[in-house]
Amino acid sequence: MSTEQSADEIRKVAKILDDAVENEDKELVLSCFSEDGEIEVFGLKFKGHENIRKTIDWMYQRFGQIRFRPIIIMVDGSVFFEEFILSVKPEDAEFEIKAAEVLVYEDYKIKSLRLYFDRLEIARMLSKGFFERPLINRIHRDTLKGLPGIN
Helix, strand or coil, X not given: CCCCCCHHHHHHHHHHHHHHHHCCCHHHHHHCEEEEEEEEECCEEEECHHHHHXXXXXXXXXXEEEEEEEEEEEEECCEEEEEEEEEEXXXXXXXXXXXXXXXXEECCEEEEEEEEECHXXXXXXXXXXXXXXXXXXXXXXXXXXXXXXXX
C-alpha cells in the first residue's frame, strides 16, 4: 500500500534517474522503477523491467549520449512533472529538443513515466536520407505557415 510521499524525496529519486540515464547506468535506471512500472513514449506503453530495458536500449541506439537541462520541475503528491531540454549526440551531430515528462511514484519507485517529445523534431534529428530530410523540413516549414513573424 502506498503511503504519503515527500516532495523532496521524489525530487531526489528523479535526480538519481536523470543521472543514471546520462551515465548510461541501465541497472540504476531499472532500480528506480517498480517491478510493474511502465514507460509511455509516442503513445506506446512498455511495462515491466524487461520492456523498460528494451526501451532504454532503443533510446541509446537512437540518441547516443543523453543530457537533461531542467526548465520547470513541479511535484504534487505522488506526481513529478518536468519540462526540460534534451540534448542528444547521435553519431557526430548534436541536437537539443524541448521535452516533458510526468512520473507517478509509489513508495518512491516509478510506477509510470510518460515522455512527451515533438515527433517532428525527433524526425528532423534522425532523418538522413536524400528524400526524407527535405520532406521533413518541408512539413516543419508548412506547419508554421501563417503564424505571426513566420515567412
